[in-house]
Amino acid sequence: KEGNQRVIKRSEIDNQIMEILLESDVSLDSADLITEKLKERMGKLKRRVDFYSVEDELKNVIKEIISENQNRFDILNPGKKPYIILFLGINGTGKTTTIAKLAYYLKNNGKKVVISASDTFRAGAIEQISILGKNIGVEVIKHDFKSDPASVAFDAIEHARARSLDYVLIDSAGRMQTNKNLLDEMKKIKRVSKPDLTLLVLDAMIGQDVIEQANTFAREINFDGIILTKLDTDAKGGAVISVSTEIKKPILFVGTGQNMDDIMPFDPDWYINKIFSS
């Protein structure tokens, strides 16, 4: 973006906007839709326009789309005890780390939390969440490697009830949305734990596959909202826009690093700034 006044041809707007969106990993369909909306908004324009006014309008369009799906849900006052949150996602997106961060966040806000180590499958998963729990001073309920993840969750919920804790956070093994057995296992975890909130954890580096993943999980398991991790990287996290446009679920938190305080409630303005920073 050179200079203060960047005048472009009207006919170039489409291409330029598409490029910005696609390079941010916004899905192709969402990018089409946003470009259409933007053109509608800009109405009849002169043959040459100032690119910055187009960009400003684009920011408005994106903000609207994102905000439509954001609800005012206050995680610190969920109105039920224990409040049970289940985490879901494909392999390696950041579920376990996010759970520890969220537990830490809740704890720092005076809440009592227990974590269910329901990834009993991946090597080192129980150790990982146990170490994290110890570091943040939150108890982790665990069974043996390869044991039934649903019964770990059941025990964690019992534990929370008996001690009148505020939250139960249930970890789960990473699962591809193409793996029927693992989807069935997730259904069982959900049936047994009856979560108040199910969150899909997505990696900000994800590309066009986000829609396929989110749709399949929505259909097979259903979820209420999204956490996008790894936004401390160069990734723009266009998934936020894609899921807002096509899946219509809110983004609750974002992960911004590997440390325990690298989590924050999702803020559309912060996010839009990130996309447009070069």
Add this chain to the structure above:
Amino acid sequence: MVLDSLSDSLKGIIRKISGSSYIDKDTIKEVSKEIQRALLKADVNVKLVLRLTKTLEDRAMNEKPPAGMTDQDYIIKIIYDELLKILGQNVNFELRPQTIMLVGLYGNGKTTTAGKLARFFIKKGFSTALIAADVHRPGAYEQLYQIAKEVNAQFYGEKDEKNALKIVKNGLNATDAKIKIIDTSGRDSLDEDLIKEVREIKESVKPDNVLFVLDATMGQQAGPQAKTLNDAVSISGVIITKMDGTGKGGGALSAVAEINSPVYFIGTGEHMDDIEIFNPKKFLSRLLGMGDIDALMEAV
């Protein structure tokens, strides 16, 4: 008929242009636009897509299809060829004693792939050791330890040591295994400390192979991230994981275009046997949403 196996969107374009015996400039532009969309949907880097379709247009305008091939088929063949040029032909990973270091982004599958590779080499009769140089992620040591046990590999790690380089040096000294595989922490281009850490390991121990592990769901960042890591540690090969999902792997293709290294393996699941030798043609048919693309390409 070859076109039966193409993806719906590509089929759509082809149908549009079928019937016209002569493909003119406008038609080529239109087809090029559709191919652009197909590539973008597969996560191929935006700039690379623009470059590829520019080449496509130029070649389609200036070249005549070989005898017996329709213009339509030839356009598809051109783009396929251009993509195959990026991936190169099958290169087999050398089966000889060596030190391999795995590098890549957070959670892309390095540690799991270390185990898979160990099993692969052990099956071929090589003694293999896994060295735990991820000193950052909680539980990384335990994860690799358990994996080593599962695949019967030797294991070297130092639980409370925070200096990754020291562990790697000690580990390499401690083992007489023919194959030594170093697992490192996840890192990205913005984390200068972690980039420095891995560069120091690389410079100090000079592994025979530095393999970049990246997952098939990755989008536009694959290329730029590969470039930064390549600048730091000179990547010698690529492994694409999570090919059992629905990610098309265009990110991985873009990374390869950026760093010019062969892809050796793909990961197709979480189990230690879920690893396959990379096959560029198979990969491309999947990326383009085509079934049996070989039939078309062999027709020439």
